[in-house]
Amino acid sequence: MSIAHHPGDELLLSYASGAANEAVALLVASHATFCAQCRARVQRAEATGGRVLTDMAPVPMSAQAYESLLARLDEPARAVVQAAHLQSDVPAPLQAYIGTDYGALPWRHVGGGISHLPIRTRGGMRARLIRAEPGSGVYTHTHKGEEWTLVLTGSYTDKTGHYAAGDVQSTTPEISHQPTADAGPVCINLAVTDAPLVFRGLLPKLVAKFHGF
Amino acid sequence: MDVGEAARLNALVVAVGRAQDRAAFQALFDHFAPRVKGYLMRLGAGNAVAEDLAQDAMLTLWRKASLFDPAKASASTWMFTIARNLRIDAIRRERRPELDPNEPALLPEAERGADESLDWAQAEDRLHAALAELPREQAEIIHLSFLAEKPHSLIATELGLPLGTVKSRIRLAMARLRQALGDES
Numbered sequence: 312m313s314i315a316h317h318p319g320d321e322l323l324l325s326y327a328s329g330a331a332n333e334a335v336a337l338l339v340a341s342h343a344t345f346c347a348q349c350r351a352r353v354q355r356a357e358a359t360g361g362r363v364l365t366d367m368a369p370v371p372m373s374a375q376a377y378e379s380l381l382a383r384l385d386e387p388a389r390a391v392v393q394a395a396h397l398q399s400d401v402p403a404p405l406q407a408y409i410g411t412d413y414g415a416l417p418w419r420h421v422g423g424g425i426s427h428l429p430i431r432t433r434g435g436m437r438a439r440l441i442r443a444e445p446g447s448g449v450y451t452h453t454h455k456g457e458e459w460t461l462v463l464t465g466s467y468t469d470k471t472g473h474y475a476a477g478d479v480q481s482t483t484p485e486i487s488h489q490p491t492a493d494a495g496p497v498c499i500n501l502a503v504t505d506a507p508l509v510f511r512g513l514l515p516k517l518v519a520k521f522h523g524f
Numbered sequence: 525m526d527v528g529e530a531a532r533l534n535a536l537v538v539a540v541g542r543a544q545d546r547a548a549f550q551a552l553f554d555h556f557a558p559r560v561k562g563y564l565m566r567l568g569a570g571n572a573v574a575e576d577l578a579q580d581a582m583l584t585l586w587r588k589a590s591l592f593d594p595a596k597a598s599a600s601t602w603m604f605t606i607a608r609n610l611r612i613d614a615i616r617r618e619r620r621p622e623l624d625p626n627e628p629a630l631l632p633e634a635e636r637g638a639d640e641s642l643d644w645a646q647a648e649d650r651l652h653a654a655l656a657e658l659p660r661e662q663a664e665i666i667h668l669s670f671l672a673e674k675p676h677s678l679i680a681t682e683l684g685l686p687l688g689t690v691k692s693r694i695r696l697a698m699a700r701l702r703q704a705l706g707d708e709s
Contacts, residue, residue, distance in 0.1 A: 319691060319695065320691075320694050320698040320699075321691045321694045321695070324694055324698065325669060325675070325676065328608070328669045328670040328673075329608035329609075329612055329670075330669055330670075330672070330674065330675070332618065333618040333619055333620075333621070336618075336620060336621045337621040339621075340621035340622060340623055341621070343623050344623075350623060351707065352698070353623070354596070355651065355701060355707070356698070357601050357605055358597065358598070358601045358648050358651050359651070359666060359670070359701065360604040360605070360608065360670055361597070361598055361601030361602075361603070361604045362600070362648075362651070362655055363563075363667070363670045363671065364556075364559050364563055364600050364601075364603060364604040364607070365600050367559040367562040367566070368562050369558030369559050369562055370558055370561045370565055371558055372557050372558055372561060372575060373575060376557065376575065376578075377550065377553055377557075379579070380579050380582055380583065381546075384546075384549075384583070384586055404621035404622065404623070407621070432618070432619075433616070433617060433618045434616060434618045457677075505675075
């Protein structure tokens with residue numbers, strides 16, 4: 312699979328360093344299941360973290376720390392995380408949040424072929440899935456902050472280009488856009504925002520408020 | 525840290541993974557536990573919490589050592605990811621969506637060829653040398669990304685820089701590091 316639009320280095324670095332909040336980490340990890348290049352880039356950035364740890368000024372452990380740790384070495388480990396379902400088209404990191412079947416989700420219809428589903432994450436940003444029937448478009452909107460969109464299935468087009476499965480679009484407050492789903496499979500996206508979207512027009516504003524965008 | 529020291533740490537983790545070698549584990553504890561503790565305290569943890577989490581990090585090393593693959597990461601890098609994840613889980617109480625390197629869907633499309641046979645300790649050494657040679661303003665932002673745990677927008681505000689400048693410094697720095705490794709040339 313060839314990916315045309317990647318997350319920026321600053322996003323990969325914040326994922327690797329651990330500074331990214333949960334919603335951003337979910338987006339980066341999900342993108343990486345589509346993208347060998349970004350997996351490699353994350354590994355490079357983590358190696359930078361290895362250097363940071365090496366250079367860290369050591370803070371002595373207490374005198375009994377090693378002995379008390381030895382007593383714990385034979386404790387049974389907690390159960391390991393359940394393995395991902397490989398036959399699912401839901402990226403493994405996302406399966407922990409929504410399961411393995413996009414069709415089985417309690418989608419909330421917004422109208423005009425668009426539905427959405429908030430995803431619970433902690434750490435301050437909002438993550439949601441947005442599902443668009445072919446040909447349907449999200450109302451023109453701008454952003455108070457940054458928004459990242461990962462295409463999970465299908466594809467969409469806006470004035471900046473064409474985005475297919477695995478692609479990440481980054482938008483900033485200056486950009487006003489109206490993404491429209493292409494003909495073909497249903498377009499499902501993972502959208503992460505650090506502030507509410509700003510819709511143009513009264514009706515879209517009311518609909519957005521009702522749905523908590 | 526020179527290549528020899530990195531290779532020594534790698535070999536110690538491998539020894540723990542293969543044979544639950546407690547002498548190797550103690551040597552790893554002596555090296556890593558105080559650094560992990562320092563890392564956690566630098567990011568705001570108190571002494572007691574940092575000490576507990578550093579112990580948990582060492583316990584994780586003990587349990588997962590058999591999964592350690594020196595072809596993919598050095599012991600220091602692996603230990604960093606363990607400490608990072610424990611911190612996100614225990615202090616921020618967030619989940620950490622992880623890449624699963626063993627998942628077939630995650631295997632690289634193109635074989636990594638040269639990279640695979642590369643001694644990763646040497647590759648990381650080149651990376652570290654390149655890191656040391658970064659222009660100061662780029663190194664500062666990379667460093668803050670790991671030790672300030674702030675969004676880049678906030679780092680930009682604190683440094684009095686436009687966000688775009690912070691992002692372009694990160695991109696320049698990361699491109700230099702990749703260049704040092706001969707990636708994506």
